[in-house]
Amino acid sequence: MNEGPIQGNAVVGQSGGPTAVINASLAGVIEGLQNVGAIGKILGMRHGVNGLTRDNLIDLSDTPASMLDALCRTPAAALGSTRDKPDLAYCQRIFEACRRHDIRYFFYIGGNDTSDACRIVNEVSNEAGYELRCFHIPKTVDNDLVMNDHTPGYPSAARYVAKACMADSCDNASLPGIKIDIIMGRHAGFLTAASALARRDSDDGPHLIYVPEVPFDLERFVDDVAKVYDSLGRCQVAVSEGIQDTSGQAIGAMLIQGETDAHGNVQLSGSGALGDQLAGILKAKLTPAGGKPPRVRADTLGYMQRCFPDPSPVDVSEARGVGRFAAEVAASGDVDGSISIVRTNDEPYEAGFKRIELSDVAAKTKHMPKEFIKGTNDVTDEFVEYAMPLVGELPRFAKL
């Protein structure tokens, strides 16, 4: 194994759904590489590997520190992102582009599909006997990467969800009724669970939380809501966009005309259909005979969860840190990998980074562990203790 840096250029790209801090990871990679003398140019891929294969690159070598700081306050993917999921042939084209541009360092910021692309590109370069140090840098609001305490992007999205649900609980108490908030998370319930951070007092919402890990039963859902509504005169419900029936069929997907992306994922976000459908069902089922239907509203929190410009300070710092750490590890020798966040202390919260193997994380999905799930419609205190240190300070509201 080669020790230390190898002579050549570096490339960095962003992939998948944007987050509030994916640009902080980009800034971290750039600043981590700027100190490495062996590295010629630091190149940015426009729209991920799609840009790389078309030689659509931007020179980031001399990005000033002020711009790096500004990137850390900028949501979404400043280089542009892509939904392309490269297969072997595509990865061969990626590798050819790297060889063409004398690239020896390859950094790709994204979720589990992105780590899989890194893994394949790495294999292709290994087979060609070309030293390409491939690094996956984690990013996903879903928090569904294995081998990570949590992933950059999640804390800021969780912060938005918590603040939104806090305010919405006040709104729901002002004008009592039933309020459904649809929250992102196709397979993993971590983001929906973050709605529990909104609670301060026993009557605060959300009163019910539905994650994809627990099979969703429509009759039980209606009963749950009726019980809370009867007792409090109101009910705030957090529902994951990814709720599934007992057979694993996504409830939202059944309601939405099946557009799929290149990864075969049905489009769940960017539509209000699931919330509207659930609201309609509750209104119909909970209208007393001859009486007035209850006031039922649904909000689909939408893209603001991933890009609202109020990131968690912990998240910004860690997202930048994983980027810088990846650059440092890549410069240290002929290694590849992904970077994992490891929690080293609970109170006060402390965390560090470590390199893990690409194959450990690639194309795998983490779900909410059992100890975070309470019955069929709530999360545990253990989850709250896990998530609360990540989101930064939350507001405190007055009650009369």
Next chain:
Amino acid sequence: MNEGPIQGNAVVGQSGGPTAVINASLAGVIEGLQNVGAIGKILGMRHGVNGLTRDNLIDLSDTPASMLDALCRTPAAALGSTRDKPDLAYCQRIFEACRRHDIRYFFYIGGNDTSDACRIVNEVSNEAGYELRCFHIPKTVDNDLVMNDHTPGYPSAARYVAKACMADSCDNASLPGIKIDIIMGRHAGFLTAASALARRDSDDGPHLIYVPEVPFDLERFVDDVAKVYDSLGRCQVAVSEGIQDTSGQAIGAMLIQGETDAHGNVQLSGSGALGDQLAGILKAKLTPAGGKPPRVRADTLGYMQRCFPDPSPVDVSEARGVGRFAAEVAASGDVDGSISIVRTNDEPYEAGFKRIELSDVAAKTKHMPKEFIKGTNDVTDEFVEYAMPLVGELPRFAKL
């Protein structure tokens, strides 16, 4: 006319859709009254006049300053709100409740329906020869009260819309496609227009803005989007929930099964139907023959517009100020009225308050003036100059 305060109790209530600062107005009324020796108790109506007529009141007389400050940071209606729109008989019950509780000061925070309730209660008390000093305190995210430069609640909602659209423009540039953001405003386009505050550079979104004041033509809409999409490869569109066709029929209402509130208003918020419908139309119309449909997404910004806990500092200060001013005017003599915000200077922005007649504002709706509207799909620089000082500092994002 009686000079100075009259001996008796005061009551204050909140009505209509909550806002991020309606509690600041409540705090202003309380602190304004606390100094008036003639006033016995300061009572709060639980859920507006609905609570008052049922003697559901809370004693706010000794609310400490720390609680008043905390109220200014608390979204939604801390006393509870109501959608009741009192008719004459209801207003007579309100008046009887005031007499029963020896109430001589009546403060009601809300929109134009609320000012109309104040007007009727005032008339009932005048006819009975009972001195009741009735004050309407303006509140509405729609900014649609006449005789006001703007209304408390609007600046914070506009701030949320601006920040959301800024971030969403970055998101849309990251993963190019067509993005629709549905924004509150049943009849007035001020809040949708605030999306224009998101723009910094010429290619920033939103690229098209549709307000209810301009008749919405579906074919023209599709053409507009196609033009932007062809030229930029992406398109972000801000659409008011209240867009209407040439006959004044609300497009959203046509798509939503007609639930109406007590004011006869069709429910437009709390549903994603309008956005989903427009997205479906664009997808169908803009799919090239034999080609792939464009990526079209819709978010309905929803209740976060009125309650997200990131109020405009100007708004908090003014909302508190109108409440305090109403209390001071009420204590000054036998008068009734509403409070109006008057802009006294443009740069730097300065504003003051004045009393206006209840009949001037009651049940009237302000629309976007012509000079704020640009063609059929945009707003003018004049609007941006009007709105920008209200929303507080907006973030600045980096571009590569």
